[in-house]
Amino acid sequence: MDAPIAKVRPPRSAEDDAAFKRELVKLIPHLRAFARTLCGDPTAADDLAQDAMMKAWDARASFQMGTNMKAWTFMILRNQFYSEKRRSWRQSQLDQESAERTLVAVDDPEAPVALDELRLGLAMLPAEQREALILVGAGGFAYEEAAEICGCAVGTVKSRVSRARRALHGILEAGAYDRDGASASDAMRSILADAERLSSVR
Amino acid sequence: MIEQRPTAERRKASAALDEARLRQQAIGVRLRQMFDEVVNEDVPDEFLEILRRADERAEKA
Numbered sequence A: 001m002d003a004p005i006a007k008v009r010p011p012r013s014a015e016d017d018a019a020f021k022r023e024l025v026k027l028i029p030h031l032r033a034f035a036r037t038l039c040g041d042p043t044a045a046d047d048l049a050q051d052a053m054m055k056a057w058d059a060r061a062s063f064q065m066g067t068n069m070k071a072w073t074f075m076i077l078r079n080q081f082y083s084e085k086r087r088s089w090r091q092s093q094l095d096q097e098s099a100e101r102t103l104v105a106v107d108d109p110e111a112p113v114a115l116d117e118l119r120l121g122l123a124m125l126p127a128e129q130r131e132a133l134i135l136v137g138a139g140g141f142a143y144e145e146a147a148e149i150c151g152c153a154v155g156t157v158k159s160r161v162s163r164a165r166r167a168l169h170g171i172l173e174a175g176a177y178d179r180d181g182a183s184a185s186d187a188m189r190s191i192l193a194d195a196e197r198l199s200s201v202r
Numbered sequence B: 001m002i003e004q005r006p007t008a009e010r011r012k013a014s015a016a017l018d019e020a021r022l023r024q025q026a027i028g029v030r031l032r033q034m035f036d037e038v039v040n041e042d043v044p045d046e047f048l049e050i051l052r053r054a055d056e057r058a059e060k061a
Helices: A014-039 A042-058 A069-087 A089-104 A113-123 A127-137 A143-150 A154-174 A187-201 B004-039 B045-060
Strands: none
Touching: A014 A042, A014 A069, A014 A127, A014 B004, A014 B045, A042 A069, A042 B045, A069 A143, A113 A127, A113 A154, A113 A187, A113 B004, A127 A143, A127 A154, A127 B004, A143 A154, A154 A187, A154 B004, A187 B004
16 A cells, blocks of 8 residues: 555645745846846846746646755756757747847946956856856855756856856956957956955955 | 075965965955845835735634
8 A cells, every 4th residue: 555655745725835935036136046047137137037936936836845946947047048949940049139238338338447358358258257267156056966966066067167267367367358449458456446345344 | 595485485485375265365355245245235125015915814714
């Protein structure tokens, strides 16, 4: 008399759903930020973040509360992003174009110059390096978590992050990112000045 | 005289290392700032609205 596996798990209560929802809501800002780094275009990024949020909600029964929900939702978002890209080559072309437009456009005229240069520099990195650097360097994930999100080995993430750091440093140092006309030689100087200003404020 | 040289070279090398580290740190600060800028934005109402509707559907089911 083996009970079917589905019945072994206690039924999901309204409290379970409420707890899950609370945690998911807290993660929305982070999902939006990660989506923005993948899509570039803010509207497309929010669509992606919403899709990922709903996928996570629909899969809530398979999530074990108390484990790393942030990494779990980031993995869902990333898978969603890449499966959409695979589904339509043309769409990915459009994504690429709009990402480039967004990366080049300065939304906020008050924004420090260096931030814009960082975006341009990031855009020049291979996607897998950019993604690893963002997860570890900005998202606050451990190498092990980033590896889980990207579905690769921890060593692979470590090497991608270190290559990304070196490449980005080189790009910014040389002012080698794409920017027509304007002088780009002092990107690194302006980043250093900003970092100094930020650390003195804190 | 003979001993001064390696020391000076070592100092130079370590200064260069510090400088490189400083630069990497500065890039790191920037990277986090770029990400946190979006994290700190107000979440559009749409997100909560979609989730609320899904939650209502779940309760009815």
